[in-house]
Each structure stands twice: as C-alpha cells, then as structure tokens.
Amino acid sequence: MIESAAVKDQIREYVIEEFAKTKGINQVTDQEVLTKNGIIDSMGIFRLVAFLEETFNVRIGDEEITHDNLESIDAIEKLVISKAKK
Amino acid sequence: MAYVLQQLLSKSAKAYPEKIAVWARGRSVTYRELDERSNQMAHLLRKQGITKGDRVGLFFPKCVESVVSMLGVLKAGGVYVPLDPQAPADRVGYIIGNCGIRVLITNHEKREVLTPETLELLESCISTDQAENGKDGKLIPWSMLAEFPADHAPEVSLIETDLAYILYTSGSTGRPKGVMLSHQNALTFVEWCAEEFQVRSEDRLSNHAPLHFDLSVFDVYNTLEAGATVYLITEELALFPTSLANFIETQGITIWYSVPSALMLLLLHAHLTPEKLKSVRTILFAGEVFPMKYLRQLAEMAPAAELYNLYGPTETNVCTYYKVERERLASLEKLPIGIACANTDAFAVTDDGRRAAQGETGELCVRGPAVTYGYWADPEKTQKMCVPNRFEQNFEEKMYRTGDLVTMAEDGNFYFLGRRDSMIKSRGYRIELGEIESALLSHPGVREAAVLAVPDEIVGNRIRAVVAIHVPDSLKPIDLQQHCSTRVPKYMIPEVIELCVELPKTSTGKIDRVKLAAKDPAKEPVSVR
Known part of the structure; x- marks a missing residue:
C-alpha cells in the first residue's frame, strides 16, 4: 500500500532537485504548473515518467503523458496513487 | 503587391472578413477583428509616443494578442521585438536596453519578472490581461484599445526597406545579438513560400516555434498572405506528444512547420498513425539536422504529405531548401539542405x-x-x-x-x-558556446570554463561544461547551474557541469578542447548527474 504523503514528498524532492534547482528555482508549490515556467522541458517529461515508473513500480502509458496528469506535483501524485491502486 | 507586411492583413481582411485568422488557447479572432484590434493598437502606441522606427517589445506567452500586437506595432510604423517569455530577467533587461525599447507589451505576471532597473527604462507597459490592473497606474490595460479608432490605422509612410522586427539570437561574446529584419527581408521569404507551398485560404497552419524564433514568420505571415488560419501551439501543449498529435488531428492542420526534434518527439511518443496525420499535406522542418532514420518513419506516417527540409540562419531566414524525394529516402544517407530559394x-x-x-x-x-x-x-x-x-x-x-x-x-x-565557429544547435535553438562560457565566468568563484556540445540524436546537442574553480570544494555544479539561470535561457544551461582545479591546455596555452571532448565521461546519457 502506497502512502499518499510519502509519495508526494518523493515527487516533490525529485522535481525540485532534478529540474527546478538547475533552472534557478528553489521552491515549487504543489499546485504550481510545472510546464508553464519551463521547469520541465520536453525531454524532462520523459525523465520524470521514467522516475515515477521506477520509484513507484507503476506503468504509465504514452497516452497518459498529458498536461492534466502531469501539470503539478498534486496532479502527479494523483496519477501515481490511482495507478498503484490498480 | 504588398511591400510592407501589414498589407498582407489588409488584403485578407477585405477578402475574408469573417474567417478565423488566429486561434490560440481556445480563443480566436477573425480577419476583421485582427485588422480592427491592430488598428487600435497602432493608435494606442502612437499615443504612447511610438513613431516610425521605434522598437516595441513583446513579452508574454503566445496568445491571440501576440499577433494583434505584432501587426499593431507595424501599423504604427514601429519595429517589434519578440522576447522569449521564459528568458531570465537579466537577459530581457539587456535586450530592452540594447535596442532602446521604451514601450513594452506584456502581462501582469511577466512584468513582475522585470528588474527595477529594466522598469526604469520603460515609459509604459501595455498589458494583455483583459481585466483592469487596478492599483498599478503604469500598466495600460488591454481594454483601453476600445477607446481608439478601429476602422483605420494611423498615417505612416513606410517603404519596404524599413525595419519590421528584430530577432535576438545567442551571441558569442556573452550577450545576445539583435538581427534586424526589414519588411522586404520578410516578404521575400513569404512570397517564395506562398509560391512554393501554394498556401491557400482553406489551409490550417500550425505555429509550433516560439515567436522570437524565425520559423514563426512563415506561420504568421503566410497565413495572412493566403487568408488562411494559424493555430498557435502553446509551450504547454508542445510538451505532450500524445496531446499534440490529437491537436493536429482535431484541428485538421494542413501545413506543419517545426524543428525536427518536435517531429521526433511525436514519432517516438505519440503512437502516431497515418490516420492522425491525414489532414497534413505539407510538413516543413528547419533549424537542425533531421536524422534519416526518423525522416523515413515520418514519411511512412504521412504517406501523402510533401516534406521539405528548409535551411537558413535568422540573418537570411530560409535561403536553401530541399524537397524530399521519396524515391531516394531509402538510399539517401544524409539529408541535403538543397538549392537556393x-x-x-x-x-x-x-x-x-x-x-x-x-x-x-x-x-x-x-x-x-x-x-x-x-x-x-x-x-x-x-x-x-x-x-x-x-x-x-x-x-x-x-x-x-x-x-x-x-x-x-x-x-x-x-x-x-x-x-566554422563554436555555434551549435540544440532543439533547433542557436547557441553560442561562448555566451554560456561568459555566464559561467561571471561567477566570482570560477577561474576557467569550457563549454562543449555533446551530440545527441534527438535534440541535436546537449551541453556539458568543464569548470575550473578558484577554491576546491567551494562550489557545486548546481550552484553554477543556478548562476547560469540568471543570465541565459533555460535551454542554454549546461546539463552536466564537471568541476576541476585546472583545465587541460595545448602547447600554445589555449584550453585543450580536443582533450576535454575525449574525456567526456561517457558519451553516456545525460540524465546521469
């Protein structure tokens, strides 16, 4: 059973360390739209998906890689939790 | 015949007043509306003191107002300067100062990004936000346009050799340089495209490139020339291949133009089928080398489409082109850049x-x-x-x-x-490695810096830096990436930074780039930090 808060912490840490900090952004709120300010670019999206699949042992199909599913830390957490329940 | 760009709009506004000219983010404007709004924008700019030859900056994410603004500036006799909405404040400030922008069209959010020094240079800002911005008196709301005449543009005498826009590209000495382009420069290209690609009023063009990128000149002005419709693809949509493929299908895009890496993302991650691309009759790409392997895949996915490799720096726009000969696809090892336009x-x-x-x-x-x-x-x-x-x-x-x-x-x-020099391309962006080196060297802890391109099949090149620092262990790569982020756009920040005490030198005392490139820890995928 995956714990929601722990999932979110891991996602947040990855997004901040892997993407935001290298772009000079030190803080990202859970609701912030990650694509809007170029925090994540087109190649970054696929690195993020690979991270989620590996870390949470879920499978995310290309058709699920959408703005709605990945737009914020909150949205990513929701996606991971819904996948893990299946 | 048109000799200034805005005449393309006037002609189509007469012929197709109720047709949609521009679509973006679920909103659209007809030719009549675009003509009227841009007339009003021109009058507003005049009131702000803009006259012939004055530069006006555009600093906000792509939307319908982008095209209204471009045409409005031209109708006022001005020269527009599209600024990368994702660029750091320092770079935007440099450009505003460099070409003497006094009036900026922006939005509330982007204006907040500007430094006080930059704001000082600006006499006024026009906001694309629909709502009044209340307390901030210096920001002119978009709704102000309604107070100006819509049925005619201000008097202005322009000739084809007058400037239309300035596009800033990476500069080797550490600062971006502004390429000046005249109405004639742009129209020479637009007229060639109109003839070669036979753009028609039924066409639906995509606009994938950012507006500060010269690929967008085709998307916007060939649309206006033909009385067609352009669909602006926002930065957010461009990131998601599956959504983008659905967008192409549902909007019935007929002419697509982008950098090859955008097409490669679609091929690799969008589960493309010929069905998805069935509306597309012409696919144009430019900005970097398209690997043959992926071009062959694209040709299969769009079996009826004409494919063109366009080549040319911002300074000439497209100057040579190659129409892909399908019968040669299997045997061709390298894609030609073709013949002169x-x-x-x-x-x-x-x-x-x-x-x-x-x-x-x-x-x-x-x-x-x-x-x-x-x-x-x-x-x-x-x-x-x-x-x-x-x-x-x-x-x-x-x-x-x-x-x-x-x-x-x-x-x-x-x-x-x-x-001949150290300019490279990554995702179609033109990057001077020297500009990144200058950014690194501006950090007080850095003694020497060498920036190298690591070839990559999908994005063209990735950026790697080797940096010698004054005090060992005083800096981490992340510190330098953050420092770079204040000086250069995100696509120019090195993905990998290796630290050392001294860079290897050649016998003449120059940084030994050959040795550094050979020492590339890998040629390994860059996700490893």
Missing part, C-alpha cells in the same frame, strides 16, 4: 576566397533581398558577417557569411558539413 543566391566560398567547385568544401554565403542589414547597435559584428561581395565587380553589394561549411554534391544539392 527564389530571389536568393547561395554559394560556397573556399578558404582561399574562390567560389567552391562541386565537391569542394566552402563557407555558404548568401546574397539577395532576404538578407539582414546586420546586428542592432553592433557595427563591428555586422561588418564581420555582412561583407562586400567581392565576386561583383561593377557595383557595391553585401553578402552574408553564414559560418556554415557546405559542399555541393553531384546531385546539385548543398550538404551541410559543420560550423
């Missing part, structure tokens, strides 16, 4: 100053009405790149040295071989 002369010049013969390597030089006057406020760089055409004995004429090494093969096409 109409009304453009392109030829290779050897190191010893001769016109290169077939099979010989030379620097591609371009002459004709599409070629820039040079760089804003930089006569030195202009003289270096826009040189007298020595091959013309009877009158004075300039030609542009592209810095690209090419050869003409037996098939009569030019082939791109490499660069």
